[in-house]
Amino acid sequence: MRLKSIERIAVGEVLGKSVYDDKCQLLLARNVALTQNYIDRLKQASIQCIYIEDEISEGIEPENVVSQELKLKSVNVIQNVFKQATGKKSVGFDAMQVDQIKDIIDEMMEIVFSHRDTLYVMAELMGTDMYTYNHSAEVAVLSMLVAKSLGLNHQFIQKIGVGAMLHDIGKMKIPNEVLNKITPLSDEEMKLVKEHARFGYDILKESISISPISRQIILLHHEKLDGNGYPMRLTADEIPVHVRIVTMCDIFNALVSNRAYREKLNVDEALEILRAEAIYQLDREIYYHLLKVVNIYPPGTIVELSNGTIGIVIKENREAQTRPLVQLIVNNKKGDIVNLMDNLTLFITKTIEL
Ligand SMILES: [Fe+2]
Structure with missing residues (x-):
């Protein structure tokens, strides 16, 4: 599961966590496949980001302090x-x-x-x-x-x-x-x-x-x-x-x-x-x-590395927050896992949206 901005959501993507409106009423329940109608409804409710389940973020469970x-x-x-x-x-x-x-x-x-x-x-x-x-x-x-x-x-x-x-x-x-x-x-x-x-x-x-x-x-x-x-x-x-x-x-x-x-x-x-x-x-x-x-790069964050490759953070590193465990993404599929603690010449240049 990962957080994605509403502007980048495509029809068919699966909602990872339920979404609520400004009266704290359920707007959409988790696991629903998003239709254009649903996406429009979310935009109307001025929802900015939602959690989605997709292939590259499979197995990642973002952990929030507060439920x-x-x-x-x-x-x-x-x-x-x-x-x-x-x-x-x-x-x-x-x-x-x-x-x-x-x-x-x-x-x-x-x-x-x-x-x-x-x-x-x-x-x-x-x-x-x-x-x-x-x-x-x-x-x-x-x-x-x-x-x-x-x-x-x-x-x-x-x-x-x-x-x-x-x-x-x-x-x-x-x-x-x-x-x-x-x-x-x-x-x-x-x-x-x-x-x-x-x-x-x-x-x-x-x-x-x-x-x-x-x-x-x-x-x-x-x-x-x-x-x-x-x-x-x-x-x-x-x-x-x-x-x-x-x-x-x-x-x-x-x-x-x-x-x-x-x-x-x-x-x-x-x-x-x-x-x-x-x-x-x-x-x-x-x-x-x-x-x-503060978790700088929480699991599910998409990052660009200094060698130009793109990856998704799968586990944070409490000792050195800027050096988490990253799974590379190649052609929208999961690639090798890189521990930035073991590759000190490699670093995160920025967070990106995918
Ligand atoms: Fe204030």
């Missing part, structure tokens, strides 16, 4: 909580709603702490309309994995998870036309978008069951170490570690997601951008922990 069920449940809860905040100045979320978020975080915590070896795989399977909710769930899991890698304690990580889950709740006060605009934002619109950090903080002001750590994340997740962030233009020492973690994971997840105004980047490209930014704007230590928990 599809938990992901859907999280997106549902986030959507409900966020929608309550739409257009409101301050919402006194009742304890039950906050508890729902905390319950999801607890389920995620269990997974994060039980999987010692699972690397985070980005898989955006929902339409772009769902971006904010999907993104919130992804940033929460990723932030918890990074926090765990940093050795932070259990309670602290849970609060980071809640803050990460709610970090963009302030966007509910910004019109969708502005958030999803394809053309560049005007100065006025940009100013409004930047207000979402403060809006989010205000929305949750009265919800006493949300800890100050989670609140700080909501208010400060766009601050940068060099003082060029917002809303308070804080500098290095003023920005606490829990905020730095979520800032890093937020930018990373945004880069590897499809947005209304641009195509997503591959994980390796996104990490390269973050590496450059980590020198001035982001925390370098946190960057190294992000590198440890």
Whole structure:
């Protein structure tokens, strides 16, 4: 099984994992052979990528940290909580709603702490309309994995998870036309978008069951170490570690997601951008922990090697992530298996779509 962009799907290809729409209802079940009608339906639901089963990816089982069920449940809860905040100045979320978020975080915590070896795989399977909710769930899991890698304690990580889950709740006060605009934002619109950090903080002001750590994340997740962030233009020492973690994971997840105004980047490209930014704007230590928990070339990724051959990653290499086990593809058929650990002159030049 492997992830493939919807634009490249041909009639007759077989769906590897079920696809859900923006109400978290089943759109297409796994194992179905795709007809033109199905492909059109997926495009209408603005689904960007799907898992397919094909000959070259046979036997590959992509392993995600969070199951599809938990992901859907999280997106549902986030959507409900966020929608309550739409257009409101301050919402006194009742304890039950906050508890729902905390319950999801607890389920995620269990997974994060039980999987010692699972690397985070980005898989955006929902339409772009769902971006904010999907993104919130992804940033929460990723932030918890990074926090765990940093050795932070259990309670602290849970609060980071809640803050990460709610970090963009302030966007509910910004019109969708502005958030999803394809053309560049005007100065006025940009100013409004930047207000979402403060809006989010205000929305949750009265919800006493949300800890100050989670609140700080909501208010400060766009601050940068060099003082060029917002809303308070804080500098290095003023920005606490829990905020730095979520800032890093937020930018990373945004880069590897499809947005209304641009195509997503591959994980390796996104990490390269973050590496450059980590020198001035982001925390370098946190960057190294992000590198440890993210799967750069998850099984099923099609790669081009430095000798011009094409292959599919069949197994990651935890010791050296850029040197996985690759099965060559010749004329759309499986070829030899190359262990990049044994062939140090050979390396991956880029990720491609096939
Ligand atoms: Fe944000």
